[in-house]
Amino acid sequence: MKWSTNQRYGMKSVLTGPSDWKFDETIAPVFVEHARKHIPNYESVTDKCARYCELNLNKDSKIIDVGCATGHTIQKLYARGFTNLHGVDNSKKMIDLAPSDIATYTVSDCFPKGQYDMILCNWTLHFIEDKMSYLQDIYDSLSDNGTMIISEKTSIESSMIEMYHDHKMNLGVSKEKIKEKQKRIENVMFIKSVEWYQQTLRTMGFEVNIIDADWCFTTFMCKK
Numbered sequence: 001m002k003w004s005t006n007q008r009y010g011m012k013s014v015l016t017g018p019s020d021w022k023f024d025e026t027i028a029p030v031f032v033e034h035a036r037k038h039i040p041n042y043e044s045v046t047d048k049c050a051r052y053c054e055l056n057l058n059k060d061s062k063i064i065d066v067g068c069a070t071g072h073t074i075q076k077l078y079a080r081g082f083t084n085l086h087g088v089d090n091s092k093k094m095i096d097l098a099p100s101d102i103a104t105y106t107v108s109d110c111f112p113k114g115q116y117d118m119i120l121c122n123w124t125l126h127f128i129e130d131k132m133s134y135l136q137d138i139y140d141s142l143s144d145n146g147t148m149i150i151s152e153k154t155s156i157e158s159s160m161i162e163m164y165h166d167h168k169m170n171l172g173v174s175k176e177k178i179k180e181k182q183k184r185i186e187n188v189m190f191i192k193s194v195e196w197y198q199q200t201l202r203t204m205g206f207e208v209n210i211i212d213a214d215w216c217f218t219t220f221m222c223k224k
Contacts, residue, residue: 023069023091031094032072037171038181039123040164040214048211048219049120049149050076056147060084061117066138067124068105071098078102088112111137122151122219129190132200139204142224148206151219154194164215194218 027034035042050073053063059081065073068087077085078099085103088111089095095105106112111134119138128134138148155161165178192200194210201208201222212219 023089023094025093028070028091028093028097031070031097035069035072035123037168037173040167040217041212041219045122045151045212045219046073046076049073049122050080052147052149052221053077053082053118054080057082057118062086062115063118064088064112064114064116064120066111066119066121067127068098068103069094071095071103071105073120073122074103075099086112086116111141113137113141115143116141117143117146119146119148121148123153123217125150126153126189126191131190131192135200135204139206139224144224146224148222148224149211149219150197150201150222151212151217152197153189153191153216154197154218155216156191160216167215 023031053061057063060083062084063077063082064086065071065077066088068074068089069091071087074085074087086106087095087098087103088106088108090107090109092107095107098105119142121138125131125134142148165175168178169175194213197218197220198208201220206222206224209221210218211221
């Protein structure tokens with residue numbers, strides 16, 4: 001496993017308050033189960049990412065998963081035969097639990113610049129305040145005709161939030177736990193609208209299509 005650490009635009013670096021949400025040793029061991037309950041279509045979106053790569057890339061294509069956590073999506077890619085896999089996350093606690101023999105990992109607040117054929121960036125940018133700089137680094141590191149898939153929380157409209165909470169309660173998350181997480185996470189998320197992402201990504205030069213949307217979350221496919 002390879003490591004590097006640096007800081008630039010604060011990927012989740014706002015998580016400094018003692019009661020703010022953190023991807024720490026309490027979350028890392030249960031992250032995937034937590035994500036399944038708190039992110040609509042979590043498994044479906046990660047499956048779509050892996051399947052898209054399978055249909056469109058060579059097995060040695062260079063793929064990076066931004067905000068890779070414990071390597072759930074990377075494992076799906078590896079199972080489909082991909083061999084040039086990379087992950088970046090600013091939580092060492094998460095990456096410590098990722099399978100170290102199938103990918104190269106970077107612990108960093110920054111995007112590890114390079115040349116990638118496919119960039120996956122799911123449920124990460126809403127923790128980054130300076131999205132423009134991060135997205136520009138991604139764009140500059142994506143090969144010509146390369147693709148990025150990005151999933152983000154894109155709505156704070158009250159009725160959508162209520163239905164999102166209903167969804168979590170239907171999966172067994174208590175109302176008290178939902179309120180507790182909302183209070184801890186609201187100060188560390190920088191949410192932008194669907195329209196903001198579409199306009200920003202198109203201005204950068206991406207061809208943008210929505211491939212998944214549910215409650216407060218949207219997944220975009222962006223082709224360079």
